[in-house]
Amino acid sequence: MGEPSAEVPEQVDAGDGIIATRGLTKRFRGGQLAVDGLDLTVPAGSVFGFLGPNGSGKTTTIRMLMGLIEPSSGTARVLGRPMPRSVRTVLPRVGALIEGPALYGFLSGRDNLLRYDSADPTADPRTRRARVAAALDRVGLTAASGKKAKAYSLGMKQRLGLASALLQPRELLVLDEPTNGLDPQGMREIRSLIRELASDGTTVFLSSHLLDEIEQVCTHAAVMAQGRLITQGSVTELAAGTRGRLFVTTPDVGDAARVLKELGLADVVVAEERVTAEPPDRELAEVNEALVTAGVRVRGFGVERASLEDAFVALTGEGFDVAG
Ligand SMILES: Nc1ncnc2c1ncn2[C@@H]1O[C@H](COP(=O)(O)OP(=O)(O)OP(=O)(O)O)[C@@H](O)[C@H]1O
Known part of the structure; x- marks a missing residue:
């Protein structure tokens, strides 16, 4: 039921993306418009960051992609197939970690994975132990595999969750806030694990x-705000579309700021021993010369590359400031 018949083969168009949504919309019963006309394209082989403040519609989108809830309108294709119609053929090829792993605290890490594996009807019981051992090794939990899961740190629980998603080879990993609640060390561990997984060709959507975080691990990103997609593209493109900032490092910040304003530079911001502004249209050397001529002791000078944060500010006119 629901699967396309042999007469109507599903075309997997690689150019279409591993995930592709068109006009995807979710309005909850109470009237809340959580996702509004989303057109998302996730290229094969990318580490795709789905970015947005809390409440911007990320989890709702992921739930629609995984066939957990029905869209109100629009379409979603995952691995070239329509969701939720193709849930049964698509989900076995996708490793998903949504809203934290469900673990039995009284079982060891290894026994939790054995349980997961035995719940998969396609998993051969004869190779189960080897599969579990390989997954534990992959996430660096071999030494702790005999410990009860309730004694695991949050980071270890998260890694065990990832191991459960890796019991079978996957074409796509979908991770909802994989580092949420982790300390900096735990975050670093999960990030390096994600990079490693991506390096052997798995598409990762997180x-x-x-x-x-997105800037550190992702090749591509999409930015959401209030249920709408603000932008998407490669991380370098997104940042490159934004101009960097001119900076002057000097003890004479007052004089430096005055000179930059006199030269017509916009958005001059003074901080301790540092003045920044929008880069000028004129030659940088001219700006430097004007500073030196005015007696400003220039200790550092140049244009900094724009970050994804600069891009976000430029797009929305506001900072990426999120509450908890
Ligand atoms: N089942 C639901 N019923 C009604 N409204 C909902 C439901 N689930 C989510 N929402 C609302 O939809 C909006 C988007 O929520 P969603 O959880 O998708 O955001 P998010 O970006 O994933 O945020 P977070 O990171 O906090 O999970 C929010 O305003 C939320 O309150």
Whole structure:
């Protein structure tokens, strides 16, 4: 039921993306418009960051992609197939970690994975132990595999969750806020694990409300705000579309700021021993010369590359400031 018949083969168009949505919309019963006309394209082989403040519609989108809830309108295709119609053929090829892993605290990490594996009707019981051992090894939990899961740190629980998603080879990993609640060390571990997984060709789609996290691990990103897509593209393109900032490092910040304003530079901001402004249209050397001529002791000077945060500010006119 629901699967396309042999006469109407599903075309998997690689150019279409591993995930592709068109006009995807979710309005909840109470009238809340959680996702509004989303057109998302996730290229094969990318580490795709789905970025947005809390409440911007990320989890709702992921739930629609995984066939957990029905869209109100629009379409979603995952691995080239329509969701939720193709849930049964698509989900076995996708490793998903949504809203934290469901673990039995009284079982060891290894026994939790054995349970997961035995719940999969396609998993051969004869190779179960080897599969579980490989997954534990992959996430660096071999040494702790005999410990009860309730004694695991949050980071270890998260890694065990990832191991459960990795019991079978996957074409796509979908991770909802994989570093949420972790300490900096735990975050670093999960990030390096994600990079490693991506390096052997798995497409990774992860949501996050942390800009620098996306910048550190993702090749591509989409930015959501209030249920709408603000932008998407490669991380370098997104940042490159935004101009960097001119900076002057000097003890004479007052004089430096005055000179920059006299030269017509916009958005001059003074901080301790540092003045920044929008980059000028004129030659940088001219600006430097004007500073030096005015007696400003220039200790550092140049244009900094724009970050994803600069891009976000430029797009929305506001900072990426999220509450908890
Ligand atoms: N089952 C539901 N019924 C009604 N409204 C909902 C439901 N689930 C989510 N919402 C609302 O939809 C909006 C988007 O929520 P969603 O959880 O998708 O955002 P998010 O970006 O994933 O945020 P978070 O990171 O906090 O999970 C929010 O305003 C939320 O209150």
